[in-house]
Amino acid sequence: GAVVSQHPSRVICKSGTSVKIECRSLDFQATTMFWYRQFPKQSLMLMATSNEGSKATYEQGVEKDKFLINHASLTLSTLTVTSAHPEDSSFYICSVMGSTDTQYFGPGTRLTVL
Amino acid sequence: SQQGEEDPQALSIQEGENATMNCSYKTSINNLQWYRQNSGRGLVHLILIRSNEREKHSGRLRVTLDTSKKSSSLLITASRAADTASYFCANNNAGNMLTFGGGTRLMVKP
Numbered sequence: 001g002a003v004v005s006q007h008p009s010r011v012i013c014k015s016g017t018s019v020k021i022e023c024r025s026l027d028f029q030a031t032t033m034f035w036y037r038q039f040p041k042q043s044l045m046l047m048a049t050s051n052e053g054s055k056a057t058y059e060q061g062v063e064k065d066k067f068l069i070n071h072a073s074l075t076l077s078t079l080t081v082t083s084a085h086p087e088d089s090s091f092y093i094c095s096v097m098g099s100t101d102t103q104y105f106g107p108g109t110r111l112t113v114l
Numbered sequence: 115s116q117q118g119e120e121d122p123q124a125l126s127i128q129e130g131e132n133a134t135m136n137c138s139y140k141t142s143i144n145n146l147q148w149y150r151q152n153s154g155r156g157l158v159h160l161i162l163i164r165s166n167e168r169e170k171h172s173g174r175l176r177v178t179l180d181t182s183k184k185s186s187s188l189l190i191t192a193s194r195a196a197d198t199a200s201y202f203c204a205n206n207n208a209g210n211m212l213t214f215g216g217g218t219r220l221m222v223k224p
Contacts, residue, residue: 024134093156097210105156
């Protein structure tokens with residue numbers, strides 16, 4: 001399966017700052033990546049579908065101007081949380097769509113906004 | 115994406131026992147997948163069962179699918195302490211998007 005990395009694994013920032021999270025597909029060319037958010041002891045909620053070379057598709061209730069997604073290459077998608085607030089503190093996970101209907105997940109990024 | 119439901123939400127068993135987790139979903143599906151998540155980590159794909167399949171095995175894992183009831187179950191046999199994790203089902207419908215269930219937190223006591 002595809003190997004997916006995320007950077008950083010953990011970030012703490014002050015309220016009002018922006019944070020960029022990278023998702024890399026290390027051994028697979030990914031035209032489609034997904035971004036999820038997971039609050040403690042809850043399930044994953046899909047935030048958006050990231051498409052290489054085009055605009056991301058956001059799920060209902062997810063602000064596209066707050067969560068900026070850029071998928072400029074087949075191996076990299078970035079999620080920028082703009083003007084972060086404490087309620088944005090969460091575990092952000094990306095995934096890559098593989099060739100057999102399976103998604104391969106990154107290790108996640110723990111964001112804490114003070 | 116609307117979540118499916120999983121039960122139980124939490125399960126505690128002794129090593130060597132079997133663990134059964136159930137999942138229900140709401141829409142028609144192409145396939146249903148089970149994932150495992152260790153605390154604070156990403157998800158690991160365990161097994162995929164297609165809508166025209168009823169049962170699938172992989173090592174100590176057995177998955178069933180009942181499309182008439184829109185439900186699936188994951189059985190882990192002869193559980194080990196290392197199986198302690200959260201387990202999520204996810205159904206795959208149009209567009210290859212996954213809709214995750216609420217998850218079952220499994221604790222296997224040595």
